[in-house]
Amino acid sequence: MREVAVTGSDGAVDIRNTLQRMRRRGGLPVAFGGLFSGSRQFRISELTGTTTNSLRGLAITPGNGLGGKVLTMSRPISVADYPASRAISHEYDAAVGAEGLRSMLAVPVVVRGRVRGVLYGALRQPLLLGDRALTAAVESARELERVLESELAQELAVREEAQRLLTEARQRRGQPPGPQWEPSAEETDPAVWEEVREAHGDLRALAHRVPDRQLREEILTACSRLARASSGRGRQREHRNGGPGVELSPREVDVLACVASGATNSTAAERLGLRPETVKSYLRSSMRKLGAHTRLHAVVEARRAGLLP
Known part of the structure; x- marks a missing residue:
């Protein structure tokens, strides 16, 4: 069966609100993220606290960079100095550097056992992100997961109802x-x-x-x-x-x-x-x-x- 995307008509609003809460709770000056739309890649679609558009629309591939590593490992990861970190690959250094980001964390958004997107929080100084920021990011991701789970359940119910009506109509005609x-x-x-x-x-x-x-x-x-x-x-x-x-x-x-x-x-x-x-x-x-x-x-x-x- 074709994979159901979780980015509905209100998906942008959902993630934008989540990022704003994450910044407020975690004391993070910058937050951004995106959700899958059915393909092998996801794009960073929402930004808050940024001063440029260097990250907007950036396609993140599993395994590449901080977000790509989170996609692969399905767990939160943070780095104290993104450009110098040996724990990640550096395909996206130009976009990150253009925004002036140094310390960064990323957490997965998991719906029904599958990573559906990533939320990022960042500082412009090479500092170790503390428990407050990481806890805020994880809690925000969980809240978004519950919203997406509800939307996905509704979409699947609509899909089943549509299929029932189609089948019934075909049988009738x-x-x-x-x-x-x-x-x-x-x-x-x-x-x-x-x-x-x-x-x-x-x-x-x-x-x-x-x-x-x-x-x-x-x-x-x-x-x-x-x-x-x-x-x-x-x-x-x-x-x-x-x-x-x-x-x-x-x-x-x-x-x-x-x-x-x-x-x-x-x-x-x-x-x-x-x-x-x-x-x-x-x-x-x-x-x-x-x-x-x-x-x-x-x-x-x-x-x-x-x-x-």
């Missing part, structure tokens, strides 16, 4: 229509297609709760396939596909999917995490593009255009 596709008796059953439409609406609402961009795109792609399958069915039945060339934004489709399920504007806003006024705006825009005069008419035209199942 059969395989996607091909060039010679003829609708079966089950596929022309309105009750069956109402369940497909309900699953489609649930999936679109669910997609915007997913911090993993790739998973979110997979869900929305599956939604488009469901809509196209229904559009193909409609062409067989009606020999036409209304609304040629109509393009709606993803959020306009989201709103119409909610409206199609009978949701009010306030209910749609709650499901999609939007304000009711924003829902109204999207609905007016989609109605204009579809040439529709009512909410129901807009849903009908969107189905004819292959935008909704």
Whole structure:
């Protein structure tokens, strides 16, 4: 299974707040760090107390430098004088030197037994970092781990729910229509297609709760396939596909999917995490593009255009 990244939409805020607490508790003038986003490297993404951007975006490879050693050994490490230390390799000396850092510590962020990132604290003098700084860094890392564990559990739950809905929809509609596709008796059953439409609406609402961009795109792609399958069915039945060339934004489709399920504007806003006024705006825009005069008419035209199942 593809590894789940732990850097959600609020990941930057989480680590920024953690670094600020770590500086305050540990008396550290400089703190920085980053989290993995699914690759073999992680990048230093958040800085606090720095005077340059020499460290921002720096890709840390396991085994290299202080952070890379922490990634490999999965335990806190500190050095009293980074440029002169023989305990680490020195691939990143230029970036560290540009910021004027000397004494440095690094602690791993571990979620479900895997190192997911590193937090650093540093001084601009070659001094031995004491227990206060190290304890603050470790405690801050543990707090961030609990936040990430919660986010990861939520993402996995969303992933499982999305997979369930996809499986259910596929079972209800059969395989996607091909060039010679003829609708079966089950596929022309309105009750069956109402369940497909309900699953489609649930999936679109669910997609915007997913911090993993790739998973979110997979869900929305599956939604488009469901809509196209229904559009193909409609062409067989009606020999036409209304609304040629109509393009709606993803959020306009989201709103119409909610409206199609009978949701009010306030209910749609709650499901999609939007304000009711924003829902109204999207609905007016989609109605204009579809040439529709009512909410129901807009849903009908969107189905004819292959935008909704």
